[in-house]
Amino acid sequence: MVKFALGVLAFQGGFEKHREKLAELNVKTLLVKKQEELNSLDGLVIPGGESSTLLKLLDDDFRIRLVELFEAGLPILTTCAGTIIVANRVNSPVQESLNFINISVERNSYGRQVNSQVISNLKINVAGQKLLKTENQNIEGVFIRAPRITSIGGKVESLLEFDGDPVLVKEGNVLSATFHPELSSGVHPVISLFVEMIQKAKN
Numbered sequence: 001m002v003k004f005a006l007g008v009l010a011f012q013g014g015f016e017k018h019r020e021k022l023a024e025l026n027v028k029t030l031l032v033k034k035q036e037e038l039n040s041l042d043g044l045v046i047p048g049g050e051s052s053t054l055l056k057l058l059d060d061d062f063r064i065r066l067v068e069l070f071e072a073g074l075p076i077l078t079t080c081a082g083t084i085i086v087a088n089r090v091n092s093p094v095q096e097s098l099n100f101i102n103i104s105v106e107r108n109s110y111g112r113q114v115n116s117q118v119i120s121n122l123k124i125n126v127a128g129q130k131l132l133k134t135e136n137q138n139i140e141g142v143f144i145r146a147p148r149i150t151s152i153g154g155k156v157e158s159l160l161e162f163d164g165d166p167v168l169v170k171e172g173n174v175l176s177a178t179f180h181p182e183l184s185s186g187v188h189p190v191i192s193l194f195v196e197m198i199q200k201a202k203n
Helices: 015-023 051-057 060-071 081-086 126-131 189-202
Strands: 002-009 027-032 043-046 076-079 087-091 101-106 117-124 138-143 148-152 157-162 165-171 174-177
Touching: 002 015, 002 189, 015 027, 015 043, 015 189, 043 081, 043 189, 051 081, 076 081, 076 189, 081 087, 081 101, 081 174, 101 165, 101 174, 126 157, 126 165, 138 157, 148 165, 174 189
Parallel strands: 002 027, 002 043, 043 076, 076 174, 087 101
Antiparallel strands: 101 148, 117 138, 117 157, 157 165, 165 174
């Protein structure tokens, strides 16, 4: 068993699938529902779901502690709606967010539930080739009511693209995907990269 404390935000959304996928890497996870459960973590996953609902479920004390941990360098992985929550700017419609990563996102840009699709040939950028430990030049992405990253700024690195748009980005201790790596078969390179980020932060 990998020796660190990894939390999965479990208010709403696809937290169980993340937990199952991390178990394949022998990583034990804590389902986080209370503010005090944040204090012992070495990393946190903010999964997909409904972004406006997730934001309503984050009370003030929880948000304050989460921001403190982000600013202290806690590694954070976000997927789909989780990426909306941590973006700088959210459109379609405009929505508040936590401002953890310098990106603009457009909600439901790839269509509604019926437009869900599996893309098998996400393009790996130069930064992605350095960080994602895979020999595959085609990486899969499962898109379900996915947001679109419309712009990136600052020190944000684009690791994967689809149709010219970033779908996996990284800035500092935040790794954000617009798709669902936890729904692909096997252990997705995004999940492996996040575990590596936590290990490096602990060392």
